[in-house]
Amino acid sequence: xxxxxxxxxxxxxxxxxxxxxxxxxxxxxxxxxxxxxxxxxxxxxxxxxxxxxxxxxxxxxxxxxxxxxxxxxxxxxxxxxxxxxxxxxxxxxxxxxxxxxxxxxxxxxxxxxxxxxxxxxxxxxxxxxxxxxxxxxxxxxxxxxxxxxxxxxxxxxxxxxxxxxxxxxxxxxxxxxxxxxxxxxxxxxxxxxxxxxxxxxxxxxxxxxxxxxxxxxx
Numbered sequence: 001x002x003x004x005x006x007x008x009x010x011x012x013x014x015x016x017x018x019x020x021x022x023x024x025x026x027x028x029x030x031x032x033x034x035x036x037x038x039x040x041x042x043x044x045x046x047x048x049x050x051x052x053x054x055x056x057x058x059x060x061x062x063x064x065x066x067x068x069x070x071x072x073x074x075x076x077x078x079x080x081x082x083x084x085x086x087x088x089x090x091x092x093x094x095x096x097x098x099x100x101x102x103x104x105x106x107x108x109x110x111x112x113x114x115x116x117x118x119x120x121x122x123x124x125x126x127x128x129x130x131x132x133x134x135x136x137x138x139x140x141x142x143x144x145x146x147x148x149x150x151x152x153x154x155x156x157x158x159x160x161x162x163x164x165x166x167x168x169x170x171x172x173x174x175x176x177x178x179x180x181x182x183x184x185x186x187x188x189x190x191x192x193x194x195x196x197x198x199x200x201x202x203x204x205x206x207x208x209x210x211x212x213x214x215x216x217x218x
Contacts, residue, residue, distance in 0.1 A: 027065055029055040034072055038124050043073070073128075077137070080125045085141050087111045105200045112182070112192035119183065126180045138172045139165075174203065 033054035037046050046069060052062050066072040087110045115122040125134070182195050190198070 023065070026055075026057065026061065029057065030062060030065060030072065031076060034069070034076070035120050035124055038128060039120070043069070043128050076121065077125055077129060077134070080121060081137055081141060083114050084111055084138070087114070088141070101200055105196050108196035108199060109193045112195055115179070115183065116192050122179075123183050126176065126183055135169060135172050135176060138176065139168055142168060142172065171203070175199075 030051060033051050034046070037050055037054055041050070048059055048062055048069060051069065051072075052059050055062075066075070087107045178195075178199055182190065
């Protein structure tokens with residue numbers, strides 16, 4: 001009796017791990033199916049049946065993981081932006097109100113490497129996302145981490161102060177625009193490190209300087 005109880009406890013102890021792995025595996029199947037469908041269909045045309053058939057699951061299984069296809073897409077975007085935020089958090093990019101260009105270039109290289117490793121994911125995020133919402137999400141990530149330096153910006157045109165949120169939105173649009181271009185390059189002639197260096201060179205030599213941001217190149 002005691003042996004049976006001990007065995008039951010051991011089996012119960014291992015169950016959460018098995019269930020967790022099963023959930024992750026199914027989530028992955030659903031996500032991969034959705035991404036595959038987006039290569040040939042627009043978001044509006046994709047149904048839950050399409051996703052379920054492609055993932056070889058039933059509709060009930062889909063709904064046990066996601067509320068609907070909007071929830072699925074939102075979680076895919078969260079993963080993508082979460083990777084971007086994680087890269088930013090690895091390095092202290094701002095030092096005494098100065099932007100450390102080399103550290104930003106290093107961080108961007110890591111992010112672009114993630115994009116290269118997940119080209120379909122990145123392409124779908126950039127192509128199928130609402131550009132306004134994507135920019136707002138990126139803006140929120142940047143503002144949360146670098147509010148101090150953004151608040152110190154004092155950009156003027158004929159003594160008229162340019163709103164800081166406009167300036168940050170402008171920088172964000174440059175980032176998403178260049179990323180969209182790079183993803184669209186079929187031959188991948190520009191590596192992640194080369195592209196990061198190019199983006200940083202363009203921004204640090206022009207936009208950030210005009211905005212009055214202190215540049216640290218050491």
